Structure formats: structure tokens, C-alpha cells
Amino acid sequence: MCPISNANDHNLNIGFRLTSKNRYSVSKLYPLIGGKLFKDFNKLISNIEDLDILIYSFMTMQRDNVLEEINKIIQIKKEKELEKPILIAGGPHPSGNPKDAINMGFDYVIVGEGEITLPKLINKLKKEKIEERIIIGERVKNxxxxxxxxxxxxxxxxxxxxxxxxxxxxxxxxxxxxxxxxxxxxxxxxxxxxxxxxxxxxxxxxxxxxxxxxxxxxxxxxxxxxxxxxxxxxxxxxxxxxxxxxxxxxxxxxxxxxxxxxxxxxxxxxxxxxxxxxxxxxxxxxxxxxxxxxxxxxxxxxxxxxxxxxxxxxxxxxxxxxxxxxxxxxxxxxxxxxxxxxxxxxxxxxxxxxxxxxxxxxxxxxxxxxxxxxxxxxxxxxxxxxx
Ligand code: SF4
The missing domain is CATH 3.80.30.20 (tm_1862 like domain)
Structure with a gap:
């Protein structure tokens, strides 16, 4: 059962950036949350105004590519005066250096495991802005x-x-x-x-x-x-x-x-x-x-x-x-x-x-x-x- 299967009933549009390097992480989280998978960055950009939340998971080797993409997204948000999408990062690099992910331009970082914490964060973001930007992921017991x-x-x-x-x-x-x-x-x-x-x-x-x-x-x-x-x-x-x-x-x-x-x-x-x-x-x-x-x-x-x-x-x-x-x-x-x-x-x-x-x-x-x-x-x- 998808923990936030009614996310879209609340008009929440969620996007995942999918690459050959993050597909194993995304494959665990995407089925819990739903939304759109973006393999093509240009397609992601052409859909950016429709997204409420955009999720990245990446390793240190991908950091520079991700930074380039995030800079582009932030520039578009500025030019078009968009408040969204909210940018969430997770995966090995943000978990190891969450402050770097914040400095890269992400709004929130999940450190460690995402299965429990990411749906909770999205549910909270539906209702309010959250002050805490670096969030420790709850461990899955089973x-x-x-x-x-x-x-x-x-x-x-x-x-x-x-x-x-x-x-x-x-x-x-x-x-x-x-x-x-x-x-x-x-x-x-x-x-x-x-x-x-x-x-x-x-x-x-x-x-x-x-x-x-x-x-x-x-x-x-x-x-x-x-x-x-x-x-x-x-x-x-x-x-x-x-x-x-x-x-x-x-x-x-x-x-x-x-x-x-x-x-x-x-x-x-x-x-x-x-x-x-x-x-x-x-x-x-x-x-x-x-x-x-x-x-x-x-x-x-x-x-x-x-x-x-x-x-x-x-x-x-x-x-x-x-x-x-x-x-x-x-x-x-x-x-x-x-x-x-x-x-x-x-x-x-x-x-x-x-x-x-x-x-x-x-x-x-x-x-x-x-x-x-x-x-x-x-x-x-x-x-x-x-x-
Ligand atoms: S810490 Fe564990 S997973 Fe990492 S290299 Fe050593 S044995 Fe492998």
C-alpha cells in the first residue's frame, strides 16, 4: 500500500530524477510515492512548472552533474518567480555530506534511509513549511x-x-x-x-x-x-x-x-x-x-x-x-x-x-x-x- 497514495488527490505533483546511476535507490522510493520519473533532463525542465516536489538521489561521482542541473532549475525558478518545485535530496552523497547538498541548492536533505522518512516529509510539506532542512532517515526494521x-x-x-x-x-x-x-x-x-x-x-x-x-x-x-x-x-x-x-x-x-x-x-x-x-x-x-x-x-x-x-x-x-x-x-x-x-x-x-x-x-x-x-x-x- 502506497503510504501517500492519495498525494495526487491533493494535487501534489512529484517528480523523480532518474538516471542509470540512481535507479536502484529510485526503484525503492518511487513505488511508495508515485509521481513522474524523468530520465530526460530537458523533459524535466519542460515540466518544471507543474511540479510541487522534485526528488534527487545521487552519489559523489554524480555531484557535479547534479549541481549543474540544480543550478539550471533554480535559475528557472528565479526567472519565472516560481516557489516550487521544492527540491529534496537523498542517497549516498547527500547522506555523507548533507551540508554540501543544502549548499548545492536543495531545500531538504534526507540522511540515510528514505522509505519511512520521505513519505512523512512529503505529507508534512503538503500542510506546512518545515524549518528543519537536514532530516535523519528512520531505519527500516523489516x-x-x-x-x-x-x-x-x-x-x-x-x-x-x-x-x-x-x-x-x-x-x-x-x-x-x-x-x-x-x-x-x-x-x-x-x-x-x-x-x-x-x-x-x-x-x-x-x-x-x-x-x-x-x-x-x-x-x-x-x-x-x-x-x-x-x-x-x-x-x-x-x-x-x-x-x-x-x-x-x-x-x-x-x-x-x-x-x-x-x-x-x-x-x-x-x-x-x-x-x-x-x-x-x-x-x-x-x-x-x-x-x-x-x-x-x-x-x-x-x-x-x-x-x-x-x-x-x-x-x-x-x-x-x-x-x-x-x-x-x-x-x-x-x-x-x-x-x-x-x-x-x-x-x-x-x-x-x-x-x-x-x-x-x-x-x-x-x-x-x-x-x-x-x-x-x-x-x-x-x-x-x-x-
Ligand atoms: S564496509 Fe561492508 S559494504 Fe563496505 S566495503 Fe566493507 S564489507 Fe563491503
């Missing part, structure tokens, strides 16, 4: 209560992460306590999907009380039930991944038995134990090596994430990462590389990326040219060097 999901988007099965990687926004936005959607609810939601894909900080933590180690019984029941649903089943791969130390015989055997994956996607982030400790990853290089070998043993392709340029990273750390990358390539695995970006709300938010030495750039460049590594490390690096 994901099963949020069943209205935009069609064909992956289903969020777990929210929150007990790990505390220093570069990551997830525990800051969703908290450290894990909340799982029930198996019955997941099975009901995926009934009409083609490929079954999921959103979770760590697919192998499904069903685990504290998210710190796998709950094999719950995982098996989930995958067994999902495997009965028509459609291909992908677990521990796009758009989510697993932690390397959760890759064990017991978990990987479930993927082999019930799923259609060719890949298993996990984050190493660094090939240096010293760096892994510093970024508080909570696993070792040996965990990564073990995960790679298990994937190969069970006929799955390991797809491994790396981040270069962490604060305090030195040449030695990078050499160790390159060695690990070479090992993955030798095992016919895939590597996805990023360049460190300080994200608002994280431990590293005020840190700068460490510049890469020539040798690392040369090796990464050669591997990328040969198609042996992918990922946006080059673009992110150049953007940082020439902002």
Missing part, C-alpha cells in the same frame, strides 16, 4: 514491509554491514546491523523477473545474525527456493559481491549447485596485508588467495576488485597489489580496478588520494590495453590529476 519495488530491478535482500572499511559509505548510510528480507518475501518478489539478481553488501552473509560469518543453512534454503523460480539465478555477482573470507567450500558449493553464475565477484582492494589492516578490511591477502583458488577449483571465474591510491599507500603496497593481480590473471580471473576517491561520511572523507608512481601506471595501462583489467581507475585517476 525489509519485508517494503514490497513495492519498481519492476525488473534487483531485489535488496540484506541491508547494513558490520564491517567498517575506512573507504566505504555503506555502514554510515545503513548502519552496522544487518537486516535480511525473508526467504518467503524474496521468492514472492522475484516471481515475475527474468534474471534473478540481488542487492546486498555481501551476498554470502544472507541470513547471518551479525553478518560476520555465513549462515549456511539459511543460504542453502534461500538458493534452493530461488532455484525453483523460473529464470536464471545470479548470486554473488553483479550488482553485488561477496567478501573473500566468506568464500569457502560450503558457500561456493551452493553457488555451483543452485546458481547460473559464471563469475564470483569479490573485493580484495589491496594485495598488501599492511594496507588491508590500515583500511580496516577485516580480511587478509591469504583470504583472497584462498578465494581465488576455490573459484578455480569449482569452475567459477574470480572477478576481483582493487583500489589504488589509498591514503598512505606506498610503492611497496602497490607492488604487492600488482603481484596479486598478476596471480589472478594467471588463473584466468578478471580484475576490476578503481582509483581511491574520498567519500563523504567515511573515515577517509578528508583524505587525498595518493598519486600513483610511473611504474604502476605503466603496468596498469598495459594490462588494460590487453583487456586483462577493467574498471574506471584510469578515468578516476585523470579526473583527480586534472579536475
Amino acid at each position: 525489509l519485508d514491509e517494503y514490497n513495492e519495488i519498481y519492476p525488473m530491478t534487483p531485489i535488496e535482500i540484506t541491508r547494513g554491514c558490520p564491517f567498517n572499511c575506512r573507504f566505504c559509505q555503506t555502514p554510515q548510510i545503513f548502519g552496522k546491523e544487518v537486516r535480511h528480507r525473508s526467504i518467503e518475501n524474496i521468492v514472492k518478489l522475484v516471481k515475475n523477473m527474468g534474471d534473478l539478481r540481488f542487492i546486498t553488501p555481501n551476498a554470502f552473509c544472507y541470513g547471518s545474525k551479525d553478518g560476520l560469518k555465513p549462515n549456511i543453512e539459511k543460504l542453502e534454503r534461500l538458493l534452493r527456493e530461488l532455484s525453483k523460480v523460473k529464470g536464471r539465478l545470479f548470486f554473488g555477482t553483479f550488482p553485488s559481491e561477496v567478501r573473500p573470507e566468506f568464500i569457502k567450500k560450503e558457500t561456493i558449493e551452493l553457488v555451483v549447485e543452485y546458481c547460473d553464475n559464471k563469475y564470483l565477484h569479490f573485493g580484495a582492494q589491496s594485495g598488501s596485508d599492511e594496507m588491508l589492516r590500515y583500511i580496516r578490511r577485516g580480511h587478509t591477502v591469504d583470504d583472497v588467495l584462498n578465494a581465488i583458488d576455490l573459484c578455480v577449483e569449482y569452475g567459477l571465474i574470480p572477478k576481483v576488485d582493487f583500489i589504488f591510491g589509498f591514503p598512505n599507500e606506498n610503492e611497496h603496497h602497490r607492488k604487492e597489489s600488482i603481484e596479486l593481480i598478476k596471480y589472478i590473471i594467471k588463473k584466468n580471473g578478471k580484475v576490476h580496478a578503481h582509483y581511491f576517491m574520498p567519500l563523504p561520511g567515511t573515515y577517509f572523507e578528508n583524505s587525498s588520494p595518493t598519486p600513483l608512481d610511473k611504474e604502476t601506471l605503466k603496468i596498469l595501462g598495459k594490462l588494460a590495453q590487453k583487456g586483462l583489467i577493467s574498471g574506471s581507475w584510469g578515468y578516476q585517476y585523470m579526473k583527480n590529476v586534472n579536475p
Whole structure:
């Protein structure tokens, strides 16, 4: 049931800015609120006078594009002396740095989860102006209560992460306590999907009380039930991944038995134990090596994430990462590389990326040219060097 399904009965016109980068966030909120989805910014502009409320959700990478759009909207509002639309922001960037979102021109910012707080805010705005502009989103206790999901988007099965990687926004936005959607609810939601894909900080933590180690019984029941649903089943791969130390015989055997994956996607982030400790990853290089070998043993392709340029990273750390990358390539695995970006709300938010030495750039460049590594490390690096 839409919490404000009568919003339009009160002549409230709501718009969501939809992009390829925010569709998962919008897919959770739009069914609760209704309104219009604007994929095309020009179309949004031509409808601007009809809108009472316009909602944006965005990540730090999209901040500059969003700022450009918001400036245009504010300019139109000024020129035409419009009081509306009221601009509301949410998502990872505004949650990590709400003051920046206010300075960008948003009227209100929701920090954290939006399912409960956004409908409440809209209902209040129907009646009155609200003084408080930065609003802390109420946490959803039971994901099963949020069943209205935009069609064909992956289903969020777990929210929150007990790990505390220093570069990551997830525990800051969703908290450290894990909340799982029930198996019955997941099975009901995926009934009409083609490929079954999921959103979770760590697919192998499904069903685990504290998210710190796998709950094999719950995982098996989930995958067994999902495997009965028509459609291909992908677990521990796009758009989510697993932690390397959760890759064990017991978990990987479930993927082999019930799923259609060719890949298993996990984050190493660094090939240096010293760096892994510093970024508080909570696993070792040996965990990564073990995960790679298990994937190969069970006929799955390991797809491994790396981040270069962490604060305090030195040449030695990078050499160790390159060695690990070479090992993955030798095992016919895939590597996805990023360049460190300080994200608002994280431990590293005020840190700068460490510049890469020539040798690392040369090796990464050669591997990328040969198609042996992918990922946006080059673009992110150049953007940082020439902002
Ligand atoms: S990187 Fe993954 S494991 Fe680490 S805090 Fe973020 S979601 Fe959790």
C-alpha cells in the first residue's frame, strides 16, 4: 500500500530524477510515492512548472552533474518567480555530506534511509513549511514491509554491514546491523523477473545474525527456493559481491549447485596485508588467495576488485597489489580496478588520494590495453590529476 497514495488527490505533483546511476535507490522510493520519473533532463525542465516536489538521489561521482542541473532549475525558478518545485535530496552523497547538498541548492536533505522518512516529509510539506532542512532517515526494521519495488530491478535482500572499511559509505548510510528480507518475501518478489539478481553488501552473509560469518543453512534454503523460480539465478555477482573470507567450500558449493553464475565477484582492494589492516578490511591477502583458488577449483571465474591510491599507500603496497593481480590473471580471473576517491561520511572523507608512481601506471595501462583489467581507475585517476 502506497503510504501517500492519495498525494495526487491533493494535487501534489512529484517528480523523480532518474538516471542509470540512481535507479536502484529510485526503484525503492518511487513505488511508495508515485509521481513522474524523468530520465530526460530537458523533459524535466519542460515540466518544471507543474511540479510541487522534485526528488534527487545521487552519489559523489554524480555531484557535479547534479549541481549543474540544480543550478539550471533554480535559475528557472528565479526567472519565472516560481516557489516550487521544492527540491529534496537523498542517497549516498547527500547522506555523507548533507551540508554540501543544502549548499548545492536543495531545500531538504534526507540522511540515510528514505522509505519511512520521505513519505512523512512529503505529507508534512503538503500542510506546512518545515524549518528543519537536514532530516535523519528512520531505519527500516523489516525489509519485508517494503514490497513495492519498481519492476525488473534487483531485489535488496540484506541491508547494513558490520564491517567498517575506512573507504566505504555503506555502514554510515545503513548502519552496522544487518537486516535480511525473508526467504518467503524474496521468492514472492522475484516471481515475475527474468534474471534473478540481488542487492546486498555481501551476498554470502544472507541470513547471518551479525553478518560476520555465513549462515549456511539459511543460504542453502534461500538458493534452493530461488532455484525453483523460473529464470536464471545470479548470486554473488553483479550488482553485488561477496567478501573473500566468506568464500569457502560450503558457500561456493551452493553457488555451483543452485546458481547460473559464471563469475564470483569479490573485493580484495589491496594485495598488501599492511594496507588491508590500515583500511580496516577485516580480511587478509591469504583470504583472497584462498578465494581465488576455490573459484578455480569449482569452475567459477574470480572477478576481483582493487583500489589504488589509498591514503598512505606506498610503492611497496602497490607492488604487492600488482603481484596479486598478476596471480589472478594467471588463473584466468578478471580484475576490476578503481582509483581511491574520498567519500563523504567515511573515515577517509578528508583524505587525498595518493598519486600513483610511473611504474604502476605503466603496468596498469598495459594490462588494460590487453583487456586483462577493467574498471574506471584510469578515468578516476585523470579526473583527480586534472579536475
Ligand atoms: S566495503 Fe563491503 S564489507 Fe566493507 S564496509 Fe563496505 S559494504 Fe561492508
